[in-house]
Amino acid sequence: ATRSDEVVSFEYQLTVRGAKSWFEARITALHDHQQAVCVVRNFTELHEARQQLESMAHYDALTGLANRALLDKLLEQSVRSARRNNQRMGVLFIDL
Known part of the structure; x- marks a missing residue:
């Protein structure tokens, strides 16, 4: 279980039809801990620039x-x- 103010974040790569894309998911529990909010963003261009x-x-x-x-x-x-x-x-x- 996570605190309601704790954000869990991870990055992952998906390959669809040979094209690689990078995503970041940020998840936080709501105050009742029965629900959570997840925000996913595509940061492929930023990842490629860093590389x-x-x-x-x-x-x-x-x-x-x-x-x-x-x-x-x-x-x-x-x-x-x-x-x-x-x-x-x-x-x-x-x-x-």
Whole structure:
């Protein structure tokens, strides 16, 4: 059960006839907890713009290769994962 002021939100993707669309659903219980209100919005254009910005930030436009920013991000994730799981890790970095 949720409080009447609590909003549950999630994103999901639907594919219809090969076209992918992204939606956000926001659900909140009404005061009697017997009913709820759900608002769904299509945010496909915003999702695609975010994906494009993410790609531009992490990949070289000319070569399509991953850049240093992506290396730093993935390395940070790997270190956190290794610490969380009490695992060892190593990195071999060759700068061309």
